Amino acid sequence: MLMQDGALVHVYDPKVRIEDALVEFKAHGITVDEKNLTFSNSAKEAVDGAHAVIVLTEWDEFKTYNYQEFYNLMLKPAFFFDGRNMMNHQQLENIGFEVHTIGKARVLAQGAQPTSMSDCAIDEMRTSSPKGGGMGGM
Numbered sequence: 001m002l003m004q005d006g007a008l009v010h011v012y013d014p015k016v017r018i019e020d021a022l023v024e025f026k027a028h029g030i031t032v033d034e035k036n037l038t039f040s041n042s043a044k045e046a047v048d049g050a051h052a053v054i055v056l057t058e059w060d061e062f063k064t065y066n067y068q069e070f071y072n073l074m075l076k077p078a079f080f081f082d083g084r085n086m087m088n089h090q091q092l093e094n095i096g097f098e099v100h101t102i103g104k105a106r107v108l109a110q111g112a113q114p115t116s117m118s119d120c121a122i123d124e125m126r127t128s129s130p131k132g133g134g135m136g137g138m
Contacts (some may be wrong), residue, residue, distance in 0.1 A: 003036040010038045012046040014059060044070065052079035053097075058086060071095045 003009055011021070018039040025032045040046035043062070047053055047070045055062055063086065071078050080097040082089065089099045 001026050003032060008036050008038065010046040010050060012040045012043045013057060014061060015057075044073070048073045049075060051075050051077075052081060054081040054083065055087065056083040059086045063087065067092060067097070071097060102113070105125050 011018075013021075018037075021037075021039070022034070024076060034083070043065055051074070053067075053074075055071065067080075076096075078097050079091050080099045081102060082099065083102040085101050085103065089098075089101070092099045
């Protein structure tokens with residue numbers, strides 16, 4: 001878990017309160033240091049200065065955001081993890097995100113060679129910045 005590695009995780013979920021999330025963590029035996037977990041009032045607030053956006057819920061509003069604006073607010077390289085395979089990955093890559101899906105293999109274009117470790121199917125991301133999270137029901 002990112003928080004166990006010292007990352008500050010900023011969460012935006014339009015339908016979950018922080019109190020409910022903490023109860024859920026506890027029910028699963030996960031100890032959360034609340035100073036590493038911030039519930040943001042908006043998705044834009046959650047991604048400001050972050051390394052990654054992580055979408056783990058299927059709320060339709062996540063499909064409507066201005067991801068170019070989010071990308072501009074983020075540290076680079078900017079990562080996008082789509083845990084529901086509901087986003088337009090090509091559009092996100094065109095913006096500049098390094099896109100990863102959860103539960104779906106990454107397919108390179110015909111003839112393309114791996115250009116980064118992520119293209120070689122290494123799915124681990126390490127961050128040296130204290131703000132490691134993004135938005136979306138983490």
